[in-house]
Each structure stands twice: as structure tokens, then as C-alpha cells.
Amino acid sequence: MRNLLIISFTISILTGCQSTPPTYTGTAESCDFNQINATSFMPTEMTKKYITNTFKSTPDSYDPQLRNKDYFSPLQTESFKFTGKIVPKTFSSQYKKEDRVEINGIPYVFNGYEWAEIVTESCKIYWYDRGNYVNMMKNGSVKSDGSEFTIADYKSFFGEKNFQELTIAPARVEHDKFKESIIIRGDDDDGILFRAWGSTKTNKLNDNNVQLYARVKFIENWAHLDLAFDEDANKRQLTKIGTDVDCSSSSLGLGCTLTETVGIEIPVSYLRTKQNGFQIKVSGSREAIITVKGYQVKQILAGIEPFI
Incomplete structure (x- = not known):
């Protein structure tokens, strides 16, 4: 019985009570954030306040780190980039819908609804919750250098394949x-x-x-x-x-x-x-x-x- 209790306690340490997120790995054991070819973003102050509404520890509906604020602390001070890795959401076919926006008079269409992996400056990885609405998501983050989004930044943030110029059919x-x-x-x-x-x-x-x-x-x-x-x-x-x-x-x-x-x-x-x-x-x-x-x-x- 004592052995079972020890095993149970050990598992809780390794999962639900984990204090730091995993480190991003590629060909090396750590990342070179500045060399990642993607736009650098930061959460807005409002997003930071409710960080687990937007970022998760795992691409799943239930996050074992939901109440562990320390786990997400790098996102309070560091920039992040999208790595390009995605995981479709459960029931994506049921809830996924396109959103149309206009930028400088040109219409674009977004069709995502997925989990997108991000990496921070300290090489910690999280999962960003890509929903259905462009402006709602865009309003939750800013570019790290404070400049306005370009079309390339939209594609970086929402995914190259997800964000495209809209071809308008005749009425x-x-x-x-x-x-x-x-x-x-x-x-x-x-x-x-x-x-x-x-x-x-x-x-x-x-x-x-x-x-x-x-x-x-x-x-x-x-x-x-x-x-x-x-x-x-x-x-x-x-x-x-x-x-x-x-x-x-x-x-x-x-x-x-x-x-x-x-x-x-x-x-x-x-x-x-x-x-x-x-x-x-x-x-x-x-x-x-x-x-x-x-x-x-x-x-x-x-x-x-x-x-x-």
C-alpha cells in the first residue's frame, strides 16, 4: 500500500503539478529564438490577466496546468513565435467556420480552428487556441516591436494556409x-x-x-x-x-x-x-x-x- 501511495504522488508531481513547461527542441536541445523565421508577438495586458483562456499546456480541451500560474509565467514577460506545428481541435468539423475581414480595402478569409504550437524567448512551448474570429484573436496580441500588423504578420499569426485573400464571386x-x-x-x-x-x-x-x-x-x-x-x-x-x-x-x-x-x-x-x-x-x-x-x-x- 505504501508503494502505491508513493507511485501516485510521483505521478502528480510529473503531471498536474509540473511547475515549468517543456523546452522547445529541434535539431538541437534548445532553440535560437531570434533565428526562428516568424513574426514575434506578445500577449496584451488583458490576455496576460486571463492567460489560460488563450494559451494551454497541451492541445486538449482539459489543461492539467489550468490553475498553475507559474507554469505560464514566461508569457507574462517574453515574446513568442508560432512554430508551424498544429493540432486540429476536437469536433473541428462541427464548429469550424470561416471569418471574412477587410484589410486596406482587400477582403481576406480565415479558416482555422485549431491548436497552434508557440515557443517563447526562453524556449518554453505552449499551445495557442486558434478560434474562428480574426479580430477577437488579433486584439489579444501585439507585435513585439509595437508596429502594425502587415499581411505577412497576419499569415504568421493565423497560419499561412488558414489566412488567404478572398476571391469574390459575382452576385x-x-x-x-x-x-x-x-x-x-x-x-x-x-x-x-x-x-x-x-x-x-x-x-x-x-x-x-x-x-x-x-x-x-x-x-x-x-x-x-x-x-x-x-x-x-x-x-x-x-x-x-x-x-x-x-x-x-x-x-x-x-x-x-x-x-x-x-x-x-x-x-x-x-x-x-x-x-x-x-x-x-x-x-x-x-x-x-x-x-x-x-x-x-x-x-x-x-x-x-x-x-x-
């Missing part, structure tokens, strides 16, 4: 001979898209407006959206389309996600002045900001051009 045009109608649809970007209607009789739009279709999400309480204003303080007509309730995360204490789907009428003339994108505020008992990307504006303008 989809559908003809319905039974209704004698035409519908032009842009890409759905996280619940936001443009659409417009025309007539097969005239081969023209029904009017000089397009609809901004938006699924607006709230937690716990409905907003009962009924007003919309663009960023130039113009009131826009809002039409309620539908609602949806998702309580799949309520067991985690996150509450139900309530979705209000609305359509907002936008003049074509206004879109032509907003080809770098714009914002719309929608409100009721609560409010939200809808951000429309420039590529979406350009896409729908090109799509409706033959019907104007």
Missing part, C-alpha cells in the same frame, strides 16, 4: 418565370447580405433600392427592432422578417441566443458612395451596430448594374 442572379421576377443576392457574411428584386417583363429593378438582410443576435432579452439609421444619420425603412431562439449553450450558463432577422432598405445612390463599407444602427428596446464590408457593397452594385 447570384435568379429568374423565376412563374412569378416573372428576378432576384439578385450577394454573399452571406456572418448573417449579413444584400438582395434586390426586379421584373422579367422589364428586365429592370422594381425600384432604385436594395435590401440589407441582417440576422441580429442578442442574449436573453429581445430587442424588438423597429428603427434603423445609417452612419450619416439617415433613417432607413426597417422590415421585420423573422425570429429564432437557440438555447444550446444555456446549460453552460451563457443564456439563450435570440436572433431578430430584419430587412433594411438602402438606396442604390447611397451604396455608390459607400464602396469601402459602412455601418447601420438598429434599435428597439435594445440596439446593435451592423457593419457592412466594402466587398459586399461592390458585389451587389456589380450584380444589379445590368438591371438599372
Whole structure:
């Protein structure tokens, strides 16, 4: 019995109570951090405060070092680089989704959702939690030299294969001979898209407006959206389309996600002045900001051009 207790105690020292992370090894027994061909990053102060929300000791859902602050102490003072080693997340096929961002007017798409190995200046290794949303992750780290991210830095941070320039397909045009109608649809970007209607009789739009279709999400309480204003303080007509309730995360204490789907009428003339994108505020008992990307504006303008 005494031997069993000793073995059990030894295992706990080697795993759950380990005080320092393993040292990065390659062809040698230690790394030369400055010679690693990758951008150097540091966690922001907020990320450092909640370091185990972003960095893990192992690429797994359960981290045996979760409550061991000393284990992650190098990340409080040192820079880190991505080594290029990744491990797909469990249930990646179920939860992985693409995120589209615009940088200097050019659209890019990120599709990662994985664990990515990093190494610190003292050659300690950890695993970075790559999620689905570019801006959320980018806001948690800065470049070590304080400069702004370049495209090369985005690729270093998010993974070369994960972060690519987005090729925009033309807006989809559908003809319905039974209704004698035409519908032009842009890409759905996280619940936001443009659409417009025309007539097969005239081969023209029904009017000089397009609809901004938006699924607006709230937690716990409905907003009962009924007003919309663009960023130039113009009131826009809002039409309620539908609602949806998702309580799949309520067991985690996150509450139900309530979705209000609305359509907002936008003049074509206004879109032509907003080809770098714009914002719309929608409100009721609560409010939200809808951000429309420039590529979406350009896409729908090109799509409706033959019907104007």
C-alpha cells in the first residue's frame, strides 16, 4: 500500500503539478529564438490577466496546468513565435467556420480552428487556441516591436494556409418565370447580405433600392427592432422578417441566443458612395451596430448594374 501511495504522488508531481513547461527542441536541445523565421508577438495586458483562456499546456480541451500560474509565467514577460506545428481541435468539423475581414480595402478569409504550437524567448512551448474570429484573436496580441500588423504578420499569426485573400464571386442572379421576377443576392457574411428584386417583363429593378438582410443576435432579452439609421444619420425603412431562439449553450450558463432577422432598405445612390463599407444602427428596446464590408457593397452594385 505504501508503494502505491508513493507511485501516485510521483505521478502528480510529473503531471498536474509540473511547475515549468517543456523546452522547445529541434535539431538541437534548445532553440535560437531570434533565428526562428516568424513574426514575434506578445500577449496584451488583458490576455496576460486571463492567460489560460488563450494559451494551454497541451492541445486538449482539459489543461492539467489550468490553475498553475507559474507554469505560464514566461508569457507574462517574453515574446513568442508560432512554430508551424498544429493540432486540429476536437469536433473541428462541427464548429469550424470561416471569418471574412477587410484589410486596406482587400477582403481576406480565415479558416482555422485549431491548436497552434508557440515557443517563447526562453524556449518554453505552449499551445495557442486558434478560434474562428480574426479580430477577437488579433486584439489579444501585439507585435513585439509595437508596429502594425502587415499581411505577412497576419499569415504568421493565423497560419499561412488558414489566412488567404478572398476571391469574390459575382452576385447570384435568379429568374423565376412563374412569378416573372428576378432576384439578385450577394454573399452571406456572418448573417449579413444584400438582395434586390426586379421584373422579367422589364428586365429592370422594381425600384432604385436594395435590401440589407441582417440576422441580429442578442442574449436573453429581445430587442424588438423597429428603427434603423445609417452612419450619416439617415433613417432607413426597417422590415421585420423573422425570429429564432437557440438555447444550446444555456446549460453552460451563457443564456439563450435570440436572433431578430430584419430587412433594411438602402438606396442604390447611397451604396455608390459607400464602396469601402459602412455601418447601420438598429434599435428597439435594445440596439446593435451592423457593419457592412466594402466587398459586399461592390458585389451587389456589380450584380444589379445590368438591371438599372
